[in-house]
Amino acid sequence: MRGLSPEEQALWARVTETIRPLSREPLPKTEPSLAHRPTPPPIARKPKGPAPTPSRSTASTPPGIANTLDSSWDRRLRSGVVQPDRIVDLHGHGLERAWQAIDRAIEQALVNQERVLLLITGHARPGDPPVERGRIRAAVNDWLAASRHRGRIAAVRAAHRRHGGGGSLYLILRR
16 A cells, blocks of 8 residues: 655645534544554455345335235336325424324325325435434334334335435335
8 A cells, every 4th residue: 555645645634624523522633644554454354155135125114014015016116117106295294293194194095095105204414413303214114013004004115216215215005
């Protein structure tokens, strides 16, 4: 591993001055040293045998919710071709109002024999600590697992980018 040239050191010093730390405590000012180089991490050896592959389809299914979708459903959801029958936008809701909106939407979807709901929870937005964003998204899986409708929920999946990506969830109801 080679060291940095004086021009690269000056450029790196300017870059590090623009970094905002995650905590409010100021970072100590230190002068970069030519003699000090960080030690590279040890090389990880590849384990023998096949590596376990995590199932993306069950990653977002809350405990207590049956995971009864077949692979064709998962393919259609991942590709974004499934259009939601009902959209529930939870932006601007507090925790209590968000839970009521979800419960009411599931009830209406069951009455109207709708199958796919899109829950727009919003992304957790970065900000100065303490950040209290993303609370609805963090609570949704627990709410669904404790819901009076949990027996009617076939699966919960992450939404396609077209439908909000990481800030949204598909909620698939049983027929």
